[in-house]
Amino acid sequence: MKITCPVPINKYDTVTLAHGGGGKLSDRLIHDLFIRELGNGWLNKAHDGAVLELNGRIAFSTDSFVVNPLFFPGGNIGDLAVNGTVNDLVCCGAVPEYLSLGLIIEEGLQMDDLRRIILTIKDAAINANVKIVTGDTKVVEKGKGDKIFINTSGVGTIPEGIAISPERCSPGDVVIITGNIADHGVSILSSREGLSFESSIKSDTAPLNGITNLLFQVTKDIHVLRDPTRGGVASALNEISRSSGHGILLEEKMIPVSDQVKGACEIMGFDPLYIANEGKLLIILPEKYAGKVISEIRKHPLGKNAAIIGRVNDGPPVVKITTLVGSTRIVDMISGEQLPRIC
Amino acid sequence: MRYSDKSHHNKLTFKYYVLKYIDEYRDINVINALANKIRKVIKHPWNIMEICGGQTHAIMKYNLSEFLPGQINLIHGPGCPVCVTPLEKIDKALALAQMKDVILVSFGDMLRVPGSDSDLLLEKSRGADVRMVYSPLDAVKIAADNPHKKVVFFAIGFETTAPVNALSVIRAEQLHLENYFILCSQVLVPPAIEMLLEQEGSSIQGFLAPGHVCAVAGYNEYISLAKKFNLPFVITGFEPTDILKGILALVSLLEDGRSDVVNEYKRVVTKEGNKDALKMVNDVFELTDQEWRGIGVIPGSGLRVREKYSGFDAEKHFTFEVLNTRESSVCIAGKILQGISKPTDCKAFGKECIPEHPLGAPMVSLEGACSAYHRYQ
Amino acid sequence: MAKVSFNGVLKNISVEWVRDAKVGDYIIAHAGAALTILNAKEAEDTLEIFRQISSQ
Numbered sequence: 124m125k126i127t128c129p130v131p132i133n134k135y136d137t138v139t140l141a142h143g144g145g146g147k148l149s150d151r152l153i154h155d156l157f158i159r160e161l162g163n164g165w166l167n168k169a170h171d172g173a174v175l176e177l178n179g180r181i182a183f184s185t186d187s188f189v190v191n192p193l194f195f196p197g198g199n200i201g202d203l204a205v206n207g208t209v210n211d212l213v214c215c216g217a218v219p220e221y222l223s224l225g226l227i228i229e230e231g232l233q234m235d236d237l238r239r240i241i242l243t244i245k246d247a248a249i250n251a252n253v254k255i256v257t258g259d260t261k262v263v264e265k266g267k268g269d270k271i272f273i274n275t276s277g278v279g280t281i282p283e284g285i286a287i288s289p290e291r292c293s294p295g296d297v298v299i300i301t302g303n304i305a306d307h308g309v310s311i312l313s314s315r316e317g318l319s320f321e322s323s324i325k326s327d328t329a330p331l332n333g334i335t336n337l338l339f340q341v342t343k344d345i346h347v348l349r350d351p352t353r354g355g356v357a358s359a360l361n362e363i364s365r366s367s368g369h370g371i372l373l374e375e376k377m378i379p380v381s382d383q384v385k386g387a388c389e390i391m392g393f394d395p396l397y398i399a400n401e402g403k404l405l406i407i408l409p410e411k412y413a414g415k416v417i418s419e420i421r422k423h424p425l426g427k428n429a430a431i432i433g434r435v436n437d438g439p440p441v442v443k444i445t446t447l448v449g450s451t452r453i454v455d456m457i458s459g460e461q462l463p464r465i466c
Numbered sequence: 467m468r469y470s471d472k473s474h475h476n477k478l479t480f481k482y483y484v485l486k487y488i489d490e491y492r493d494i495n496v497i498n499a500l501a502n503k504i505r506k507v508i509k510h511p512w513n514i515m516e517i518c519g520g521q522t523h524a525i526m527k528y529n530l531s532e533f534l535p536g537q538i539n540l541i542h543g544p545g546c547p548v549c550v551t552p553l554e555k556i557d558k559a560l561a562l563a564q565m566k567d568v569i570l571v572s573f574g575d576m577l578r579v580p581g582s583d584s585d586l587l588l589e590k591s592r593g594a595d596v597r598m599v600y601s602p603l604d605a606v607k608i609a610a611d612n613p614h615k616k617v618v619f620f621a622i623g624f625e626t627t628a629p630v631n632a633l634s635v636i637r638a639e640q641l642h643l644e645n646y647f648i649l650c651s652q653v654l655v656p657p658a659i660e661m662l663l664e665q666e667g668s669s670i671q672g673f674l675a676p677g678h679v680c681a682v683a684g685y686n687e688y689i690s691l692a693k694k695f696n697l698p699f700v701i702t703g704f705e706p707t708d709i710l711k712g713i714l715a716l717v718s719l720l721e722d723g724r725s726d727v728v729n730e731y732k733r734v735v736t737k738e739g740n741k742d743a744l745k746m747v748n749d750v751f752e753l754t755d756q757e758w759r760g761i762g763v764i765p766g767s768g769l770r771v772r773e774k775y776s777g778f779d780a781e782k783h784f785t786f787e788v789l790n791t792r793e794s795s796v797c798i799a800g801k802i803l804q805g806i807s808k809p810t811d812c813k814a815f816g817k818e819c820i821p822e823h824p825l826g827a828p829m830v831s832l833e834g835a836c837s838a839y840h841r842y843q
Numbered sequence: 844m845a846k847v848s849f850n851g852v853l854k855n856i857s858v859e860w861v862r863d864a865k866v867g868d869y870i871i872a873h874a875g876a877a878l879t880i881l882n883a884k885e886a887e888d889t890l891e892i893f894r895q896i897s898s899q
Contacts, residue, residue: 318600321846321853386850390872391600392574392832448497448706450529455841457821490890499897573874601875603857623874630876633859681871681879707893733885734871740879743860 138232143262156238157258160245161224165256173256175221177280182217184208185276193236193270196310197325200273201243203401208277209251209330210350213404216287217279219251219332224258224275229268240271251330253277284343289366291346294437297413298371299406301334301420302327302428303379304356308398309387318391322383329402329425337419337426338406347407350400354457357396359405360433360442361456370438373454375447379428396444397457407435491705492528500710501533508537508717513669515662515805517543517655518676519833520704526838528706534713541805542838544658544758545676547623548575548831549803552757555651556581557789559620562649562780563594569612571605572620574598578830582791602634602648609638609646618780621648624676625683628652628769629743632750635771635778647780650771653756655679656687657767662804663695670697670805672716677703677731684739689727696725703731750775759827760793760800797826802835809836816840847872 141148158166165173186207193200205222212219224244228237248255306327312318331350338345347367351359356378364371380388380395388395402425408416413431420426433444442454490496516522522542525531531540544550560581563570570586577587577598590596595615599605602619609617621631631648638646655676662668675688680701688699698719702712712730719726729735747769756768771779796814801807809815809828819825821837828834847856847870857876858864869881 318598318604320849322851324852383851386848386852390849390852390854446528447492447494448528448530448533449494450532452527452529452842457841490893493893493897495897496893499893499899503896600854603875626873626878629860629878630857630874633857633876678871678873678878733882733889734879736879740860742862743878746859 136234138228138230138234138237138262140230140262140264143228143260149260152260156241157260160241161248161255161258163254163256165254166258173221175256175278177220177278179283180281182212182215182279182281183276184211184215185274186211187272187274189269189272190311191269192311192314193240195314195326197306198328199240199243200271201240202247202326202328204273204275205244205247205251205253206328206330206401207352208275209253209332210401210404212277212279213331213335214287214348214350215279215281216285216335216345216348217281219253219277219279219330221256221279222248222253222275222277224255225273226258226260227268227272227274228260228262229270230262230265232270237271247330251332282339282343285339285345287345287348289347289349289363292363292367292369292407292435293346293409294369294435295410296346296407296435297410297431298360298373298433298435299408299413299417299420300351300356300379300430300432301331301404301406301426302402303381303384304351304400304403305380305384305388305393305395305398307401308355309384309393311399312391313387320387320390322387324381324383324387327400327402331402331404331425334404334420334423334426337423338416341415341419342408342412344412345406345408347405349405351403351405352399352401355395355397355399356405357394357442357454358456361454363405363407364440364442367435368440370436370440371433371442372436372451373433373442373444375444377430377432379430396454410434491703491707493707496707497533497710500707500714504533504538504710504714504717505535507714507721508535509721511537511539512671512717512720513539513541514672514674514713514716514720515541515543515670516674516702517545517659518674518679519546519548519831520678521674521676521702521709522546522835522838523833524704524706524709526842529842530706530709533710538713538717540713541670542802542835543662543805544761544803545624545655546803546828546831546833546835547627547653548573548579549799549827549834550653550758550761551576551579551622551651551827552759553582553791553793554757554789555622555649556585557791558781558786559586559618559649560584560589561786561789562618562784563589563596565616565784567615569595569597569608569615569617570620571597571599571608571617573622575831575833576620576622578824579827580794580824580830582789582793602631603637606634606637606641606643606646609643610641613645616645616647618647618649620651622651624653624655625679625747626676626681628747628751629682629740632746635750635775636746638778639775644777647778647783648771649780650751650769651756652751652769653758654767654769656691657764658758659691660694661761661764661767663691663697665804672698672720673700674702674709674712674716675699675727677701677708677735680731680735680739682740682743684737685727685729685735686737692725692727698725699727701727701729701731701735703734758803760797760803762800794825799826799828799836802828809839812836845877847877
């Protein structure tokens with residue numbers, strides 16, 4: 124006699140160890156939530172892996188997401204999980220196509236929260252024009268994980284003629300940022316206990332392939348693409364400077380920062396250059412294309428505040444900035460998390 | 467008059483000298499003009515000290531030394547409260563953090579300052595409940611929200627922070643909280659200046675006095691110091707124009723051989739300071755001898771919790787085992803804080819001692835001289 | 844406590860020691876408390892001095 128578990132998934136309001144056990148409850152979770160919401164030709168097969176056909180040079184990237192809190196102004200961990208890997212692929216010059224989704228869930232996570240995150244992932248994937256083709260779920264005991272950790276890996280194909288690499292950053296190149304910096308990091312802080320403040324600052328999490336589509340229509344001769352996440356613009360540019368062996372000089376007055384982010388940074392003693400962004404792109408390219416690129420990107424909803432913020436020079440691999448008052452100082456790589464100042 | 471922060475029609479909106487009052491104070495033409503004036507006025511070399519972490523930070527951030535003539539030797543004094551917090555207090559904070567029923571709450575800067583064996587961030591990673599806040603009033607809220615835990619706020623700071631640290635105790639008392647404590651390590655600027663000037667071989671000829679410290683405490687004490695040591699003091703703010711204007715005023719006084727106290731931060735500072743804030747500080751705290759890390763004990767340079775509030779004093783409530791405090795043998799923080807050496811004089815600077823693994827406090831705090839030198843130069 | 848705007852970011856700040864403060868005033872805030880009210884006249888005077896200096 125076949126005994127089927129009569130209890131529908133909806134009866135559980137939290138995720139339990141059984142949901143990760145590989146048995147019927149697991150199966151229920153996978154079918155009733157993941158496949159139902161994210162389903163496509165590959166995922167529906169519920170096979171060990173997805174078989175794909177890709178042509179040409181393939182970009183492959185992975186990223187894990189451990190953000191706290193899970194839900195913040197402007198999005199949640201689901202948005203980051205999709206957009207983060209999409210953007211990593213974009214920074215390789217690729218057209219992002221397929222993603223994997225790995226979940227490590229802490230026992231006790233509210234089922235409603237999980238559902239919200241999965242629905243967000245669904246929407247984000249549609250928005251970014253990618254498909255989630257394979258996945259995995261594990262559940263760990265209470266106390267062994269911080270509500271949920273997500274890993275996404277992704278592949279995409281790189282069109283002919285595109286060669287993105289930090290080593291290509293060359294003296295004379297121009298540095299562009301596609302919009303206001305530090306929104307994401309500040310929005311996270313605004314929801315942290317002990318530091319909270321009221322503002323309309325929202326995370327800027329977004330997929331950047333729309334912008335790069337526009338970009339490559341102007342020229343394929345783009346040298347470097349980088350999304351300045353943890354560590355902000357300063358860290359990203361320091362890495363690029365070091366890889367290429369060339370110096371970069373930024374212009375403080377050209378760097379787009381919203382007034383509210385400036386205010387929050389003043390309160391907390393932070394420097395926006397070191398704060399994470401999740402929907403911005405650094406573009407390093409030959410100067411002759413800069414004007415056209417800026418005007419094209421500004422037409423895109425995510426690129427309204429795009430600006431040229433600096434230039435690559437043939438000096439030593441150090442990032443410097445011309446301050447608002449005209450002096451020059453070094454923009455160093457920062458260690459660890461930024462801490463608010465007291466005086 | 468009562469302020470309600472919930473109801474809209476009562477909502478008061480102040481602005482923290484924003485927009486209108488910030489951009490003008492960073493005007494590039496004014497900066498250049500002030501720099502030119504300094505060059506015109508100066509005829510001799512001068513050693514001047516600033517003793518405010520916020521000013522150190524601003525000088526580094528805007529690289530103001532680019533605008534100063536070579537005859538000015540700008541020395542960074544012990545103006546960073548994180549840097550001067552004695553090792554023993556940090557070790558006490560670490561011991562408290564390790565206690566099971568304690569939530570250790572602190573300003574962000576303190577989290578990575580090295581104690582003898584560890585730091586708060588490391589303890590946090592080992593499972594201690596360590597939390598960062600913007601204000602001690604947030605710590606009081608944590609105490610109110612966690613009645614079964616003991617909440618200890620690491621109350622460090624200069625005169626600028628003493629009032630709000632005192633206020634947190636008053637608030638806790640008003641809320642009848644029995645689980646809120648402060649680990650007090652408050653320092654005062656004028657006794658430190660006195661100590662620096664009394665040292666043999668002191669080469670300091672003039673001071674930029676800390677603007678916000680004076681906003682609270684006024685500047686009567688600096689007038690006494692100016693008379694006693696025959697040195698000029700200029701009360702200075704934090705914007706780049708304020709700092710250059712302060713230096714211009716100081717150099718002018720020095721060239722004229724005058725030992726006056728001049729207020730170049732009039733929009734914020736008055737001679738008497740904020741009497742209400744001082745009253746609250748005096749209610750909760752009293753003067754004590756205080757150890758400054760790397761420098762030693764300076765008499766009457768600190769504040770401790772008064773007997774009547776001893777119920778909120780962490781050092782009275784908790785017992786600490788004998789602490790084995792020991793400093794790095796290489797770190798010359800003391801000399802740097804007193805302006806005797808520069809960070810670049812230190813053997814370990816940039817090598818064993820970098821922000822990722824600091825040996826001493828000035829490499830951790832964003833206002834510490836070592837960290838500023840490392841980041842910006 | 845009052846709502847203080849930092850460039851549009853609102854934070855609850857104690858106004859225990861600036862009881863004379865009114866809506867629209869500028870204050871210096873530190874670690875959750877207002878320390879002084881910005882003296883608008885002195886601020887303007889300082890800006891005027893700056894204007895004079897930079898035009899010399």
